[in-house]
Amino acid sequence: MTLTDAPGAANAKNAERYLRLYRQMTKIRAFEDNANALYLSGKMPGLTHMYSGQEAVAVGICEALETRDKITSTHRGHGHCVAKGAAFKEMFCELLGKAEGYCRGKGGSMHIADQANGNLGANAIVGGSAGIATGAGLTAKRLGTGDVAVCFFGDGALGQGLLYEVMNMAALWSLPVIYACENNLYGEYTKVEEMAAGALTARAAAFGIETHTVDGQDVLAVNRLAESLVARARRGEGPFFVVLETYRYHGHHVGDINREYYRSKAEEAEWKSGRDPITNFGKWLVAEKIATAEELDGIGEAIRAEAEAAVEYALAAPYPGAEEVAMHIYAGSAHA
Amino acid sequence: MRGPPMRELTLSKAVNEAIAEEMRRDPSIILMGEDVAEAGTPFKVLSGLVEEFGPERILDTPISEPGFTGIAVGAAMTGMRPIVDLMFGDFLFLVMDQLCNQAAKTHYMSGGKLSVPMVLRTNMGATRRSAAQHSQSLHALVAHIPGLKVAMPSSAYEAKGLLKSAIRDADPVVIFEDKLMYQDKAPVPEEEYLLPLGKAEILREGRDISFVATSSMRQVAEAAAARLAEDGVSAEIIDPRTIVPLDEETILASVRKTGRVIVIDEGHQSFGVTAEIAARIAEKAFYHLDAPVGRMGAMDVPIPFSPALEDLTVPTPERLVERAMASLRGEPVHGA
Numbered sequence: 122m123t124l125t126d127a128p129g130a131a132n133a134k135n136a137e138r139y140l141r142l143y144r145q146m147t148k149i150r151a152f153e154d155n156a157n158a159l160y161l162s163g164k165m166p167g168l169t170h171m172y173s174g175q176e177a178v179a180v181g182i183c184e185a186l187e188t189r190d191k192i193t194s195t196h197r198g199h200g201h202c203v204a205k206g207a208a209f210k211e212m213f214c215e216l217l218g219k220a221e222g223y224c225r226g227k228g229g230s231m232h233i234a235d236q237a238n239g240n241l242g243a244n245a246i247v248g249g250s251a252g253i254a255t256g257a258g259l260t261a262k263r264l265g266t267g268d269v270a271v272c273f274f275g276d277g278a279l280g281q282g283l284l285y286e287v288m289n290m291a292a293l294w295s296l297p298v299i300y301a302c303e304n305n306l307y308g309e310y311t312k313v314e315e316m317a318a319g320a321l322t323a324r325a326a327a328f329g330i331e332t333h334t335v336d337g338q339d340v341l342a343v344n345r346l347a348e349s350l351v352a353r354a355r356r357g358e359g360p361f362f363v364v365l366e367t368y369r370y371h372g373h374h375v376g377d378i379n380r381e382y383y384r385s386k387a388e389e390a391e392w393k394s395g396r397d398p399i400t401n402f403g404k405w406l407v408a409e410k411i412a413t414a415e416e417l418d419g420i421g422e423a424i425r426a427e428a429e430a431a432v433e434y435a436l437a438a439p440y441p442g443a444e445e446v447a448m449h450i451y452a453g454s455a456h457a
Numbered sequence: 458m459r460g461p462p463m464r465e466l467t468l469s470k471a472v473n474e475a476i477a478e479e480m481r482r483d484p485s486i487i488l489m490g491e492d493v494a495e496a497g498t499p500f501k502v503l504s505g506l507v508e509e510f511g512p513e514r515i516l517d518t519p520i521s522e523p524g525f526t527g528i529a530v531g532a533a534m535t536g537m538r539p540i541v542d543l544m545f546g547d548f549l550f551l552v553m554d555q556l557c558n559q560a561a562k563t564h565y566m567s568g569g570k571l572s573v574p575m576v577l578r579t580n581m582g583a584t585r586r587s588a589a590q591h592s593q594s595l596h597a598l599v600a601h602i603p604g605l606k607v608a609m610p611s612s613a614y615e616a617k618g619l620l621k622s623a624i625r626d627a628d629p630v631v632i633f634e635d636k637l638m639y640q641d642k643a644p645v646p647e648e649e650y651l652l653p654l655g656k657a658e659i660l661r662e663g664r665d666i667s668f669v670a671t672s673s674m675r676q677v678a679e680a681a682a683a684r685l686a687e688d689g690v691s692a693e694i695i696d697p698r699t700i701v702p703l704d705e706e707t708i709l710a711s712v713r714k715t716g717r718v719i720v721i722d723e724g725h726q727s728f729g730v731t732a733e734i735a736a737r738i739a740e741k742a743f744y745h746l747d748a749p750v751g752r753m754g755a756m757d758v759p760i761p762f763s764p765a766l767e768d769l770t771v772p773t774p775e776r777l778v779e780r781a782m783a784s785l786r787g788e789p790v791h792g793a
Binding site: 234249257263 | 487513514516518519521523524525526527528529530531532533534535536537539554555558559563564565566567568569570571572574603604606627628
């Protein structure tokens, strides 16, 4: 266990903050377990990409943000969406293509956006939202809002030229953007070292961007770093680039079941048993006497019940009417 | 009714004036692109803007078309109204993901919650001896993508009025200016005016044949109409002004009146704007036609450098007169 908040730091004042980190991570896991079950039982159209295993990244960063701060997300985006404040009901409705979904069912898993909470959307083009996040940073700087934009992307996006173009501009213009590279060791079905030459952080360092590498399974370490970088970005010291070392428990997508040809079961077991961000943080909470094991179980049960109720709601919820197919193409007037 | 003679402006100056007026009115407008500030672009269209509005609003970018287009998308989603200057229309191929996967789809994918009020100004037009990568007219590519609006001004007057409407529009608008027309003058009112997107203009009334002509093909149509008039043939000229939205009614009304039509556009003829407009006429005005719908586009060849070859690739008044006469004689009209 490598949780890094010093013993004794866990005083009563911070207890609620710690429990919130635990709850948010547990919510993501519960959401993904249900989404996976929906897929496997044939109740969910299309496919989806599970965030399970990476919860400490999304939660550690998003807990350092205000609602008004912006994030952009990826095809593996449910975790970011939950961590930024989204509700289960609207999320499950979106995954099932229902009218009450965040995007009225028009986006689905890979495009879920939650504007009210500052989530500018998941993106099904790898690295495709790097420009959007940087543009949000430009808006913040131009309007002097003090807002920060976080661009979540995976190690696979390091192969995309767009990222380098926008990091260059973010550095030239000192934009309040944090580039959060979630290195889960595999881009689709290929190991990161087979796709990315040289050091991952060296890419951003070449633009003069301050870089950090952090254990993405340690929610306190992620959160402590994020708090510091967000505060500095608000003061105009950005951009920053962070590599978060993490692991996805499922395959690239829910249908990627037989994957031993690129990733061994032993490796998966090792991460799940030794480095699970929720289990380890739970043990730390108990050791620090912030919560008892029973209390944590109670939190987990309540969240799972909430997720299951949201799934039931979404399954019964209506699809959008046929008239919606030609709505929302243009924000202004409708036309053929 | 004779007032004082209206002043004449070049298309270049009209564009400059539109941007300056809008930027004075709305502080959320920013302009970004390569060499847009002190250099005022290679065509000098933007000269003087950085002196008035400063480098915070007139942003010189690196040579990174996808990067700054993506940043504009994100800025537009978060409260700015960016105008992107894409130095040559040929560079559209570089920005297709940001324009077509991101900007065009964001409003729809988010169920109407997010929008992208941005303008991408670029150019088109051959016969400038600029060869195959600086001469293309690629408006059909973006017109194909739902979510984008596409304007094609045919004069300084239209360039100003359409651009002002585009800047105020809630959706992404791509404007194609013919780079050979930047120094062409036309009457432009001193007082403010806007031209609506989606409203065609009858440039010349006629009885015998309709010419539907986009952008600089207006000049081809006008020259042809003048020659035909000498032979007693009365040609009507319709300028769609925007191809998305397309003012079908004005086009169809003209065709129903004349019974003959040739569509002229500088994009490659195959799978392009002439095909689309011709198809709509055939579908909706077939029983009013006295001759097959004719069309003239650019030849389906990469634009050659040699003047001897390049001039063969685009529609000319001479060939339009020939085609019009063939149509009037009842002969089939074939394209370029």
